[in-house]
Amino acid sequence: MRRVALAAALSIGLSGGAPPAAAATASLPIVGPRDVPASATAASPASFAALAEMVADPDGPREIELAATVYTGDLVVKRPLVLRGRRGAVLEGTGNGTVVTIAADDVTVENLVIRKSGHRHTSEDSGIKAKGQRVRVVDVSIEKTLFGVSFAECHGCAITRTHVVGDEDGDTELRGDGIKLWESHGSTVEGCVIERVRDVVVWYTRHATLDGNVVRSSRYGTHFMYAHDAVLRNSRFEGNVVGVFVMYSLRLTIDDNVLAGARGAAGVGLGFKDSDDITLRRNWLVANTTGTYLDNTPRTAEEPVTFEGNVLALNDVAVRLHMSQKGVHFTGNDFRDNATLIEVDGQGDALGADFRGNHYSDYAGYDLDGDGTGDVAYEVKALSSELTESRPTLKFFNGTAALGLIDAVAHAVPVWSARKLLADPSPRVAAFGGDAP
Numbered sequence: 001m002r003r004v005a006l007a008a009a010l011s012i013g014l015s016g017g018a019p020p021a022a023a024a025t026a027s028l029p030i031v032g033p034r035d036v037p038a039s040a041t042a043a044s045p046a047s048f049a050a051l052a053e054m055v056a057d058p059d060g061p062r063e064i065e066l067a068a069t070v071y072t073g074d075l076v077v078k079r080p081l082v083l084r085g086r087r088g089a090v091l092e093g094t095g096n097g098t099v100v101t102i103a104a105d106d107v108t109v110e111n112l113v114i115r116k117s118g119h120r121h122t123s124e125d126s127g128i129k130a131k132g133q134r135v136r137v138v139d140v141s142i143e144k145t146l147f148g149v150s151f152a153e154c155h156g157c158a159i160t161r162t163h164v165v166g167d168e169d170g171d172t173e174l175r176g177d178g179i180k181l182w183e184s185h186g187s188t189v190e191g192c193v194i195e196r197v198r199d200v201v202v203w204y205t206r207h208a209t210l211d212g213n214v215v216r217s218s219r220y221g222t223h224f225m226y227a228h229d230a231v232l233r234n235s236r237f238e239g240n241v242v243g244v245f246v247m248y249s250l251r252l253t254i255d256d257n258v259l260a261g262a263r264g265a266a267g268v269g270l271g272f273k274d275s276d277d278i279t280l281r282r283n284w285l286v287a288n289t290t291g292t293y294l295d296n297t298p299r300t301a302e303e304p305v306t307f308e309g310n311v312l313a314l315n316d317v318a319v320r321l322h323m324s325q326k327g328v329h330f331t332g333n334d335f336r337d338n339a340t341l342i343e344v345d346g347q348g349d350a351l352g353a354d355f356r357g358n359h360y361s362d363y364a365g366y367d368l369d370g371d372g373t374g375d376v377a378y379e380v381k382a383l384s385s386e387l388t389e390s391r392p393t394l395k396f397f398n399g400t401a402a403l404g405l406i407d408a409v410a411h412a413v414p415v416w417s418a419r420k421l422l423a424d425p426s427p428r429v430a431a432f433g434g435d436a437p
Contacts, residue, residue, distance in 0.1 A: 029161070029193060029212070029214065031139070031141075031161040031162060031163045031191060031192060031193050032113075032139060032140065032141035032161070032162070032163040033085060033087050033088075033089070033112060033113060033139055033140070033141060034087065034111060034139055036084070036087065036111055038065070039063060039065045041063060042063040042064055042065035042082075043063065043064050043065070044064070044065050044067060045066070045071075046067075048071040048072055048073040048075075049073075051064065051066070051071055051073075051075065052073060052075060055075060055076070055077055055083075056076075056078075060079075060081075062080065062081050062082065063081065063082045063084070064081060064082070064083050065084050065085070065086065066083070066084070066085040066086065066089035066091070066112065068085075068086045068087060068088030069088070069089065069090070070092050071089070071090065071091050071092065072092045072093075072094070073093070073094060074093050074094050074096070074097050074098065074099055074100075074101070075091065075100050075101070076101045077100065077101065077102045077104055077107055078103050078104050080105060080106035080107060081107060081108075082107075082108045082110065083107075083108065083110070084108070084110045084111050084112075085110070085111045085112040085113075086111070087111070089111070089112050090112070090113040090115065091112055091114045093116040093117050093118070093145075094116070094118075095116050095117070095118055095119075096118045097117065097118045097120075097123070097125055098117055098118070098123075098124075098125055098126045098129045099114050099116065099117050099126070099127050099145065100114060100127065100128045100129070101130075102128065102129065102130035102131065102132060102135055103131050103132065104132050105132045105135070106132075106133070106134050106135075107130070107132065107135050107136070108135075108137075109128060109136070109137050109138070109140060110136070110139055110140070111139045111140070112140050112141075113141045113143070114127040114128060114140060114143075114145070115145065116145065117144070117145035117146050117147070118146065119146050120146070121146070124146070124147050124176065125145070125147065125176075126145060126146065126148065126149065126176070127140075127142035127143075127145040127147070127149060127164070128140070128142070128150070129149075129152070130152075130154045130157065131151075131152050131153050131154055132153075132154055133154070133155045133156050133157070134156050135154050135157040135158075136158045136159075136160070137149055137158070137160070137162055138158075138160045138162070139160070139162070140162045140163075141163045141165075142162065142163070142165070143164075143165045145176070146176035147177050147178075147180065148162075148164035148166070148176070148177070148178040148179055148180075148197060149164065149178075150177070150179075150180045150182075151180065151184040151187060152180075152182040152183060152184065153183045153184065154181075154184040154187060155184060155185050155186055156185075156187065157184055157188075158187065158188045158190070159187075159188070159189045159190070159192060160188075160189075160190050160192070161190070161191045161192065162192045162193075163192070163193045163194075164178040164192070164193070164194045164197060165195050166178060166195065166196040166197035166198070167196060168196050172198060172219045172241070173219070174198075175196070175197055175218075176197065176198055177197060177199045177200065177201050178194035178195075178197030178198070178199070178215070178218065179192065179194060179200045179201070180200075181201065181203070181205045182203050183204045183205060184205050184208070185205055185206045185207055186206070186207045187208055187209075188209045188211070189209075189210045189211075190209070190210075190213070191211070191212045191213065192213045193213070193214045193215075194213065194214070194215045195215075195216055195217055196217045196218060197215075197218045197219075198220075199219055199222075200215055200220065200221060200222045201220075201222075201223050201225075202223070202225070202227045202230060203223075203224075203225045203226060203227065204225070204226045204227075205227050206227070206228050206229050206230075207229045207230070208227060208230045209230070209231045210222060210231070210232045210235060211231070211232075211233050211234055211235070212233075212234045212235060213236075214235065214236045214238070215237050215238075216236075216237070216238040216239050216240065217238075217239050217240065218240045218241075219240065220240065220241070220242050220244075220245055221237035221240040221243045221244055221259070222237070222243075222244045223242075223244075223245050223247075224244070224246045224249050224252065225246075225249065226248050226249060227246075227249045227252070228250045228251055228252075229250070229251045229252075230252050231252075231253045231255075232244065232252070232257060233253070233254070233257065234255075234256050234257065235257045235258075236257065237259045237260070237262075238258070238260050238261055239260075239262075239263075241262060241264060241266055241267060242262055242266065242267070242268045242269075242271060243259035243260075243262050243269045243288070244257075244259060244269075244270050245268065245270075245271040245272075245273075246278070246297075247272075247274060247275065248273070248274050248275060250275065250276050250277050251276075251277045251278075252275070252278045253278075253279050254278065254279070254280045254281075255279075255280070255283070256281070256282045256283065256437035257284070258436050258437060259283065259284070259285050259286070259288065260284070260285075260287055260288065261286075261287055261288065262289060262290075263287075263288070263289055264289060267289030267290060268288065268289065268290045268291075268292070269286075269288035269291050269292060269315070270283070270285060270291070270292045270293075271295070272292075272293070272294045272295065272297035272305065273295040273296060273297060274296050274297060274299060275297045275298065275299075275305075276297070276298040276299055276300065276305075277303040277304070277305075278298070278305040278306070279305075279306050279308070280305075280306065280307045280308070280310060281309050282308075282309045282437055283311075283437075284311045284436045284437065285310065285311070285312045285313070285315065285318075286313050286314055286315070287314040287315065288315045289315070289316045289317070290315065290316065291312040291317065291318045291319060291338070292318070292319055292320070293320045293322075294319075294320075294321050294322065295322040296322060296323070297325065298325070298327040298328070300327065302327070303327070304327040304328065304329055305327065305328050306331070307328075307329065307331070307333055308329075308332050308333070309332050309432070310333045311333070311334045311336065311436075312333065312334070312335050312336070313334070313335075313336035313337055313338065314336070314337055314338065315338045316338070316339045316340065317340045317341075318338040318341050318342065319341065319342050319343075320342075320343045320344070320345070321342075321343070321344045321348070321353065322344075322345050323344065323345065323346065323348055324344060324348045324349055324350060324352035324353070325350075325353055326352040326353070328353040328354065329354045330353065330354065330355045330356070330358055331354075331356050331358070332358065332428075333358045333359070334359045334361075334431055335358060335359065335360045335361065336361045336431065337361050341360070341362075341380055341422065342421050342422045349419060349420060349421045349422070350380075350422045351420065351421075351422070351423065353422075355378075355422055355423065356424060356426055357373070357424070357426050357428060358378075358424055358427060359427065359428040359429075359430065359432055360378050360424070361431070363378050363427050363429070365377075365427065365429075367429045372428060372429055372430065373426050373427070373428060373429065374426070374427040377423055377424060377426075377427070378422075378424040378427035379420055379422065379423045379424075380420070380422040380423075381419070381420050381421065
């Protein structure tokens with residue numbers, strides 16, 4: 001029932017409002033090659049051999065336009081140029097390496113279909129592999145490649161309106177990464193669609209911006225590691241094993257994203273490990289096994305993690321903490337119809353985290369003065385959580401009438417609930433409303 005509810009929950013914004021702009025999971029942004037007018041100044045090679053000769057010539061044309069045909073071969077670019085295709089232009093590799101290798105600054109690859117790389121993980125055979133500065137990949141479709149776009153030491157580079165489609169069959173672990181930023185400071189990924197890949201990776205990269213992307217049916221929607229000062233916004237992560245996971249990173253801003261349908265035993269909408277100074281605003285974490293998971297995050301209370309104005313709904317567990325974390329703040333969030341609101345590993349509690357001014361769909365208090373804030377604190381004292389923590393096999397019964405009855409009895413006879421897990425002294429009585437971003 002919870003899995004079926006995902007599409008319906010997003011389509012009505014969980015608030016009865018109009019369908020949110022990002023909620024129609026069947027629709028995707030328009031990305032990849034477009035109809036463009038012919039260039040009056042670009043050189044136009046008739047074959048791949050002529051293209052390779054133009055590109056290899058240090059004094060060759062700075063702008064090259066490919067006709068609506070298939071050019072077969074693996075291309076290496078070592079000088080600044082613009083490589084643009086007309087609608088229907090295809091660069092098809094030999095199947096023995098990377099299709100387009102860029103080792104220069106100020107290179108643009110635009111309006112092309114790129115396909116058929118090799119299959120070696122050791123050399124990361126890719127559709128496009130780039131090293132340089134100010135490299136741009138725009139309106140490109142990449143298919144039948146092991147890795148999609150791989151930037152390594154590619155500073156100030158950009159991937160825009162690009163569609164990467166991985167292998168539909170086979171083990172997710174054996175696929176390559178759809179987009180990879182490695183030591184590529186100040187780079188951006190904007191308006192892209194990435195499907196059926198292993199991961200989108202941002203590693204050892206400062207000041208990366210990911211904006212308006214869709215990642216679905218993959219392993220990690222995005223994996224940040226040592227990715228300080230990154231921005232993630234306006235994006236959708238649907239049906240991945242993990243929506244977004246952040247490791248060893250500082251000063252991230254995560255705003256206006258939808259993270260939905262991360263299922264299975266490892267399913268996490270948004271996870272953190274050993275990270276500090278994170279701000280999360282107006283995100284929707286919907287129908288995941290775990291909505292958000294924090295492991296030793298933040299490491300110090302002086303560099304807090306702040307959840308503000310987010311919706312966590314229809315998750316098996318809304319919030320899971322590795323331990324009682326100080327420096328975690330949940331303010332003004334909506335917790336709606338989650339099977340379990342909070343779990344803390346090792347039979348701990350969440351009393352070290354600051355929950356304040358949130359809305360809880362199961363709040364049973366009252367608001368006599370009508371100020372919108374409950375007159376009774378919201379507390380979680382779930383006897384069923386204690387039972388499932390001490391006997392994990394009982395988690396099979398989560399969401400059933402049996403465990404629900406145990407919690408009902410615990411509320412009726414509070415002495416049966418041995419420990420408090422969470423307290424919000426000022427719960428909001430009404431939902432905040434609003435549609436998914």
